[in-house]
Amino acid sequence: MPLPGRAACLARRGRRRSGRGAPEDAGGVPPPRKGALVNRLPNFLYVGPDKAGSSWLHETLIKHPDVYLTPAKDLYYFDRYYDRGTDWYAAQFRDAGGQEIVGEICQDYLFHPEAAGRIRDTLGTNVRVMVSLRDPVDRAWSSYLYMRKHGIGPDTFSEALRSRPELLEHGRYATGLDRFLEYYPRENVHVALFDDLTKDPQGFLDAVTDFLGVDPLPLSEKEMEARLPAAKARSVRLAHVARRGADWIREHDGARIVGRVKRSPLVHKALYRPIDREAVRPATEDVATVRAALAAEIESLELSLGLRLREAWGW
Template sequence: MTRLPNFLYIGPDKAGSSWLHETLIRHPEVYLTPAKDLYYFDRYYDRGTEWYADQFRGATDSQPIVGEICQDYLFHPEASARIAKTLEDPQLMVSLRDPVERAWSSWLYARKHGMWPADFGEALRSVEELLGHSRYATGLDRFTTHHDRDRIHIAVFDDLVADPQAFLDATTDFLGVATMPLTEDDLAAKLPAAKARSLMVANAARRTADWVREHDGARLVGAVKRSRLAHRLLYQPIDKSSVRPDQASVDYIREQLDDEVTRIENVYGVAVRERWGWR
């Protein structure tokens, strides 16, 4: 019998979602869709519940947790209500990252595909997503309107960096499944910072992936994105420590999002200001 998910990672992007997908997908008690980011509750809601349920047809009775990892749901104005209407009291998860680091990582990802302004400061002012996807409190406010707070696991990306095993243990404990010892491979980042070997080829690959996804090919897109060979062919690693955002951009992000960080602490009880170096 086809099952709908009872677990969703809802966002944000650039905060460990790919690592989480690649790790949990191997847990014997968890079924995740082969393709990360189905985008059902934001982009493809008109495809209907039957289509969505079919994405989880591989789940077995031995897998009590059936889930999806989609990094954009936290920020879509209708996703929370749609999830509440479609799923029966699901467990939800977010992983919060310093908005400066998240925006910088997102910009680097876009630039390796030839997207967005080449100047980070200009991009911050012209690409709404860069700041919008760091408005964590605003997104959580929408979700707590339709979902109980105790059904939302708020993780912090810094904990994944510092101790991946503890980060995973907290997640599996929240899900009520067995702990899963990590291997050395699991402890490494799956998609290191990179730049395109050819902007033209990388951009064409991204556009092709978008087209395939639009034509119900999410599983194929997922398989290619998870391929280390494909990643090596398209991109070459960069040393992130050698390229950093300028101080004016850092100050601008902190000014624009200070209230969001304050509300994460005061409303949601997650102490991040000092950890992120915000004053």
């Protein structure tokens, strides 16, 4: 839980650059060893959370002529695969050309205790960082529905809240931002709201491209659909096997393959059928559980960002 006075500390940290003694002209990046692949390292990262528009952002930004994103979202380098080394990570961006922005979208970096420091050590302090905040109740519920459609986790949301700690931990936005603002100035961290994406996708995207310093990207009518439709597995067993297979391929350096398959509308249609997102909602007592667990966290976030999040989210 946030400590008293932490919000003020967050704001102070956000206004200063922490080079930790690294050369200023290198942006805090140690000198590369001979032969290292340094020209492909990203200068933009979406770090989380999950279920807050990251898939839409990836599918949209990847079409921008001045932006290169890896074909696969979620490389998980700075949390799961850091031992593979910088050359492995750089190789994931080998197809980047002369784009001004080279980036990765990974939804878990915000919550890993060492990810922010690893990113600073690898990419320096000039990298642009983005987060998208969603009502933690809706985010946890969406994450639970995603688990269930893959045959993962308990049968009820209340059981999942007790047995799957990530459902609540991934709502601790202030804790995650605290770690990043320790290393990055506030102007290098773009805090977006998922509510803005659902209400005005073009405005949401315009704020992102402005933050990145690239031209606006007009959205087509189809691209204005802000979220993938809620879905249920046609066969839970088949969806579970597909998920396990994707995890195995990632473990064996096949993130690009996973990315291409996941982006296929035919694959998604074969595995899942859409459901009415509003027809299934969490129970009142489960909503209260999430709010009680994260109220102090969100209060700290409101103070540090100057936003009235609980009011906007109907808390």
